[in-house]
Amino acid sequence: MARRDTSFICQSCGAVYARWQGKCEGCGGWNTISEEVAVAASVPAAQRSGRKGRAVVLEKLEGTAKPAPRLVSGIGELDRVAGGGFVPGSILLIGGDPGIGKSTLLVQASAALAQRGLRVVYVSGEEAVDQVRLRAQRLGLEKAEVGLAAETNAENIIATLSGGPPVHMVVIDSIQTMWSDSVESAPGTVTQVRTSAQLLVRYAKQTGACVILVGHVTKDGQIAGPRVVEHMVDAVFSFEGDGGHQFRILRAQKNRFGPTDEIGVFEMTGRGLSEVANPSELFLSNRDAGAPGTAVFAGMEGTRPVLVEIQALVAPSSLGTPRRAVVGWDPNRLSMVLAVLDARCGVRLGGHDVYLNVAGGLKIGEPAADLAVAAALVSSLTGAPLPADAVHFGEASLTGAVRPVSQAQARLKEAAKLGFASAIIPSGGLDGLDPPVSVRPVSSLAELVAGIAASAPRRPAGRETRDSAMREARGSHDRNPPQRAVEHAEWGDDEER
Numbered sequence: 001m002a003r004r005d006t007s008f009i010c011q012s013c014g015a016v017y018a019r020w021q022g023k024c025e026g027c028g029g030w031n032t033i034s035e036e037v038a039v040a041a042s043v044p045a046a047q048r049s050g051r052k053g054r055a056v057v058l059e060k061l062e063g064t065a066k067p068a069p070r071l072v073s074g075i076g077e078l079d080r081v082a083g084g085g086f087v088p089g090s091i092l093l094i095g096g097d098p099g100i101g102k103s104t105l106l107v108q109a110s111a112a113l114a115q116r117g118l119r120v121v122y123v124s125g126e127e128a129v130d131q132v133r134l135r136a137q138r139l140g141l142e143k144a145e146v147g148l149a150a151e152t153n154a155e156n157i158i159a160t161l162s163g164g165p166p167v168h169m170v171v172i173d174s175i176q177t178m179w180s181d182s183v184e185s186a187p188g189t190v191t192q193v194r195t196s197a198q199l200l201v202r203y204a205k206q207t208g209a210c211v212i213l214v215g216h217v218t219k220d221g222q223i224a225g226p227r228v229v230e231h232m233v234d235a236v237f238s239f240e241g242d243g244g245h246q247f248r249i250l251r252a253q254k255n256r257f258g259p260t261d262e263i264g265v266f267e268m269t270g271r272g273l274s275e276v277a278n279p280s281e282l283f284l285s286n287r288d289a290g291a292p293g294t295a296v297f298a299g300m301e302g303t304r305p306v307l308v309e310i311q312a313l314v315a316p317s318s319l320g321t322p323r324r325a326v327v328g329w330d331p332n333r334l335s336m337v338l339a340v341l342d343a344r345c346g347v348r349l350g351g352h353d354v355y356l357n358v359a360g361g362l363k364i365g366e367p368a369a370d371l372a373v374a375a376a377l378v379s380s381l382t383g384a385p386l387p388a389d390a391v392h393f394g395e396a397s398l399t400g401a402v403r404p405v406s407q408a409q410a411r412l413k414e415a416a417k418l419g420f421a422s423a424i425i426p427s428g429g430l431d432g433l434d435p436p437v438s439v440r441p442v443s444s445l446a447e448l449v450a451g452i453a454a455s456a457p458r459r460p461a462g463r464e465t466r467d468s469a470m471r472e473a474r475g476s477h478d479r480n481p482p483q484r485a486v487e488h489a490e491w492g493d494d495e496e497r
C-alpha cells in the first residue's frame with residue numbers, strides 16, 4: 001500500500017508547507033496555498049526500495065556527437081525563434097494570454113511539419129476534436145496528416161504515442177489540463193502539472209520526439225502553475241501581443257538550442273497567422289511623420305533590426321501628481337530619462353502629464369531607446385517636429401551623456417533600407433562605422449535638446465500660453481492649500497529654480 005502524503009503547496013510558486021497558511025512565504029502570494037494529496041509515486045519504485053545505484057560509464061567531452069537534423073516547419077519566423085528548427089528529443093513550453101493564438105500557431109506548425117512528411121500528433125486537453133477540426137478547416141489545413149486526440153491523461157497519451165510508429169512531434173494543448181494517475185490532486189494543481197510534465201519530458205528524451213507544451217499565463221504574465229515546469233523544459237517561448245493589434249510576437253525567453261533574443265513576428269488574419277518578414281515596414285506604416293512628439297527608434301531584436309515609432313505626449317497636468325503612462329516600454333526607464341532631462345538639461349516636466357507609446361504594440365526592452373524617447377518628449381514639449389527622415393538610438397547615462405550601443409551598423413543599414421536619410425546617434429560609437437545615411441552625432445542629452453529647441457517654431461505666443469497654463473496650475477494649487485499641501489511644497493521648490 002503506497003504511503004499517502006498530504007502537503008500544502010503554493011499554486012503559483014510551488015513552495016511546500018506542512019500546514020495551511022494564508023500567505024506564501026516563497027512568492028508573497030495570498031491564498032495561493034492549497035492542500036494536495038500525493039501517493040509518493042513520483043519517486044521511482046527502485047529508489048523507494050533502497051536499491052543500490054548502478055554505475056554509469058563516464059564519457060569525454062570530445063566525441064562524435066552527430067546531431068539529429070532539426071525539424072524545420074517552413075514557417076520562417078517560428079523556425080528562427082526555435083534556433084533553426086525544432087530539436088528532436090527536446091521539450092518546449094509556449095506561454096501566452098488566452099486567445100492570443102497559441103493553438104492557432106501550433107495547429108499551423110503541426111500541419112506544416114506533417115506536410116513535410118513528419119509524423120505529428122496534436123493532443124488537445126481543452127477543446128474537443130471537432131473544435132480543433134473546425135479551426136483546421138478555417139486555416140485551410142484540414143488535409144494535413146496530423147494525428148488528433150482530445151485527451152487529458154498523461155499516461156494514456158504516452159501509451160498512445162508509444163503504440164504506433166515513431167512520432168516526430170507532439171503538441172500538448174495545454175499542460176494545465178493534464179493529469180497523471182500517480183497523483184491524486186486535481187488537474188491544474190502544481191503537483192499534477194509537474195508530474196505530467198515530468199512524464200512527457202521522459203517520453204521526449206527516451207523516444208527523440210519533440211514535445212511542445214502550451215502553458216497559460218497568469219495576470220502578471222508568468223506561466224501559470226509551477227515555475228518548475230520552466231526549469232524542466234529545454235526552451236520557453238512567450239507569445240505576446242495585445243487585443244487591439246493584429247501583431248503577435250513570439251519571443252524566446254530560454255532556449256538551450258538557440259538564441260534567446262530572437263523574435264518572430266506574425267499577423268493574425270482571418271485565415272490564421274501569417275508571417276511578417278519585414279516588421280519595420282509594418283510598425284512604421286500609417287506614420288504621421290510631421291507631427292511633434294514622434295521619433296523613430298532603430299532597435300534590435302536579436303539579430304534583426306526593427307524600426308519603430310515612439311510617440312510621446314506631454315501636456316500640462318491638472319493633477320497634483322502628474323500622470324506617467326507608458327505602453328511598450330519600461331516605466332522606470334521613463335522616470336530615469338525624465339529625471340536626467342530635468343537635472344542635466346533643464347527640461348522641467350514635473351508639472352506635466354507624460355504619455356509614452358510604442359506604436360504597433362511592440363514591447364521594447366533595450367536601453368538604446370533612451371535617445372529616441374528623450375527626443376520624442378522634448379519634441380512634444382516644444383511643439384517642434386523631429387526630422388521625418390531621421391532615426392535615433394543611444395543610451396542615456398545618469399550624467400546626461402549619451403553612450404554608444406551595440407550593432408550600430410546594422411541599425412543604420414535597416415534605416416537606409418527603409419528610406420531614412422539621417423540618424424542621430426551617440427558620438428562615442430563612430431569608430432569603425434561606415435554609415436549608409438548621414439549621421440548627426442550627439443554626446444549628451446543636452447546637445448540633443450539644444451538641437452530640437454533650435455528647430456522649434458518661433459512661437460513666443462504659444463510658449464506664453466504654455467507658461468501661463470503652468471502658472472494657472474500653480475494658482476489652483478495656491479487656492480486649495482489644504483489638500484495640496486504636499487504638492488504645494490513641491491511647487492515651491494520648483495519656483496526657486
Ligand code: TYD
Pocket residue numbers: 096097098099100101102103104105135138139268269270271272273
Ligand atoms: P487561439 O489559437 O484559440 O488562442 P489560444 O490558444 O492562445 O487561446 O486563438 C483564438 C483567437 O484567434 C480568436 O480570438 C480568434 C482568432 N483567430 C483569427 O483571428 N483568425 C483565425 O484564423 C483563427 C483560427 C483565430
Ligand code: MG
Pocket residue numbers: 102103104126173
Ligand atoms: Mg488554445
